[in-house]
Each structure stands twice: as C-alpha cells, then as structure tokens.
Amino acid sequence: MKMTKWLSLLLLCVSLSPGLSLKCNFCTGLPYNCQESTQLCTLNHTSCMSQSFTVVEAGNVTEWTYKGCTQGLVCNETIYINLGYKRTYISSQCCTTDYCNTGTYYARVPVASLSCAACEGNNVSCASNQTPLPCAGVQDRCMTINTLYVNDSSSDVVYKGCGTGNLCGRRLEYNSGGVRVYTEVSCCGSNYCNQGIKSVTVDETPNGVKCYGCNETGAGECNTLKTVSCTGNMTTCLDIVAFPRGNTLMRACCSKDVCSGLSASVLLQASQKLHCCQGNMCNNGDITSYFKSGSTTAHRSMFLIGGALLVLLKGLRTLL
Template identity: 30%
Template sequence: MLLLLIFGIVLLPKASTLKCFQCPPGPSGSCVNTENECPSNDFQCGALRVSTFAGASKVSDITVKMCAMAEECVEGSLNFGVSRTVITSKCCTSELCNSQPAPEPMKSTPNGKKCFRCDGQTCSGTLNCEGNEDHCISSTVDLGGKKTTMKGCASKVMCSDSQTVQLPGGIGVGLSCCQGNYCNSAISTRAGLLLLVAPLVTWVMFS
C-alpha cells in the first residue's frame, strides 16, 4: 500500500499536466498540429499570432501553438510608423483546447498619444500611436552588424523585461520605454529586451 502511495505521489504532477496542440511558427494556416504534453501544470495551452503591417497592407502573418506560460498570453503592438507589428494570443486551460489559431488583430485607431519616429537619418517625425500603445520607445536594432536607431510607439507589455517572443527570423531589439508625449527624444530609463518577431520588418524598412 505504501509503495502504491509513493508511486501515486510521484506520478500525480505528470498526470495533471495539460496536453496541448503544438505547431511551430509558420504562415497562417500552413502548420500541422501535433499533440504535446506540457512540462508542468504551470502551463496553459496557447495560440499566438504575430502580424506585421506596412501601412494598411499585411506583409507577414505568423502563427504558433504551444504550451504557454501565463505571461506569454499577451496582446500588444510595436509601431515604428513604416511598420507595425501586432501580437494577439488566446490561451485556455483544458485538454487540447488550442485547436484554433489566435484571432486576427482588430482594426485600431489613433489614441491621442504622440511619439517621435525615425525617417531616414533623422528621428524628429511625429507618429500617432494606435490602439493600446501607451508608451514611446527608442530602440537599437542590430542589422548585419550595423546598429540602427528606431523610434515609435508600443504597448506596455512590450516594455516588460520578462516579455520575450522568439520566432525564426526574429531580430534582437533593445527597447527603452517612457510615458508622455514625445518623451522618446532622449531616453535614459532602463531598457527592456524584446526578441521580436517581424521577420519582414527589416525588409519593409531597408529594402
């Protein structure tokens, strides 16, 4: 009886973990679901979508399904003016509940906040923030060994040190965030780290 109890205690955490669909990053609708058991009961089933827009045109749409931590179930956007990347997600806590992809991003409108944006060699242009973009940002992007400054708007979640999204083709971005109109002229606040996303951002901006 004691031996059965010990086996029960050892096996209980594994038995309580969720089984979720897993689908590696790929163009929307092109991935094939496989079943995957989450490593612990701290995980939920999640679906993530990363959409990148140039103006009104969508230039990239990447979907992922996975076992996700609560902090990975986020909604937010990163807006550099010439390109805007939007993250949507849908998480759930029942067996194989992430069969559907994350929702398409909703159409957003200017929210009244204004930040500086970069245009060529200068960073004095005005960008009207959209949706829930409530921070101004300044970033340094490493493109093939050349550091390029980019400025714009971002949602609060994008400024979190713990927020990390890793996708193939992503670029490393060091972000500094602040609140207040045009506060990103020169930012000395601590930098967050966002491994983002947008494999076509560089193509849109620098091709």
C-alpha cells in the same frame, strides 16, 4: 551591575540600528511587472522572500507576486489547493542577504498529462497542419501566439504549443512608421484547447499620442526624426538604443506590455536598452535624460532581427 545594564542597553541599540538591518526588495503586483522598492526589515525578520500565487478557475489564470521581509516560517515551499472548480498554487523562496529577492518569480505549477496542439506557420497552414505535443515540467497551459504585420499588405504568423502563464494575455503592439505589428498571446488549460484559429484584434483608432518612429537598417533611418500618430493600445513611446555606442535602432509607438518584464527582456540583446516613456515625442533620442530616470534593460541575451517584434515571436518559441 549598572555597567552590565548599560552595556546591554548599548548592544540593544546597536542591534536596532537601521544600518545593520536586513534590506529586501518590496512589491506587490503582477510577477512580470512588480515595481520594487526598499523595505527595511525588523529584528524578527531574518529573510527576504518572493512569494507568488497562481489561481486557475474556469480556464482563466490569475497571477500575483509579493516580495518583502519575512520571519522565514513559510520559505521554500509550494502549496497546492484543488477545489475542483478552482486550483490554487502558492510558492515561496527565501534568501538572507540584502536585496537578494530580486527578479521575476512565479508559482511552481505541476502538470499532469496536458497535451496541446502545436504548429508554426500562419492561420491557413495551422488550420490543417497541427500535431499533438505532450507538455512537460511546469508547462500547464496551451498557448497560441498570433501576430499580424500591416504595411501595404498584411501577413500573419502563428505559433501554437505548450507554455506557462508568464506571457498569457499580453498584447504586444508597435508602429515604427513603416510597419504596424499586432501580437496577441492567448492561453487555455485543457487538452488540445488551442486547436482553433483566432484572428488578431486590430484597433487603428487614433488615440492622440504622437511618437517618433524609425527602423534602423544601417542606412541612417533613425538620424531623421519622423512623427508617427499612435492608435488603439499604443499609448507609449519607445526607443531601442545600442550600448555602448548609444545609437538608436528603433523608435515607435507601442503598447505598455512591450515595456514590461519578460516581454522587454526577450525583445532585447544584452547590449541594448529599451526606453519607454509617456508623452508626445518623448522618445527623442536624448540618451542622457533617458537613463537618469530609469529604463527597461535586458536581463538575458536574444537575437534582434531587423528591429521588429518578429524577434519576440522567435524568442517565445524557446519558452513554449
């Protein structure tokens, strides 16, 4: 009897050993920028879960994600609550191996007969040449992507169509020293609500941050360090690096949204890395120090055109 009790106690201790526990990614935050850490699950937690919330109220969309350990009671389901003035969608998915709940996860939002205005051009052409576009799948928002390019002269690019909330509200801005690019992604939730023309907001007030800037075309532009004075929302320095060669393709001031989640993935090819940092001249080309502390790495393939954020716009077209 004593031996049986001793054996049972030993088995219990082994089962409680941290080395045998399930490990999950843990975070709470925006779906596209949820900073993951490790959570060690307890015995009753048998799964890793990703759960996301989408709330649509008065045309405004709020999204939130939770990742962590779970008992598996609310796995792989979507709940839809419609209060008339507010719609709430909650989706979850579960898996049972260490760190399997990785990646961006959004609530599954069904769409019922939403139609949006569609065009590709600029503010002038899109004002008079919009076509109706029925949305499909989980496309629950009408989207407008406005970009303003500022150099010696200014030009704008506009895309309109259907989309999801993954990119809504992003401000994607950068200044490489030769050109300043300002992109705004706006969304709304009713039929043809994106027909209007909207100018991009530009803030060129110096913010005190200085970064190195260049745009490599093959002529060695990024071999010379050039200082750029950052303005407005551009409070971050970036360096886009080709791998495995390690040469810089572009340095610039940028807004924080350029460095986050889906924005960064669309911006880059799989053979490139994006290093973002805070502090004057921190994008100095010291590759070893960049990627010891971490960086944003592309998780999907995309084409790069001239190192500019026109890439981002071309990529966004595939998401509309």
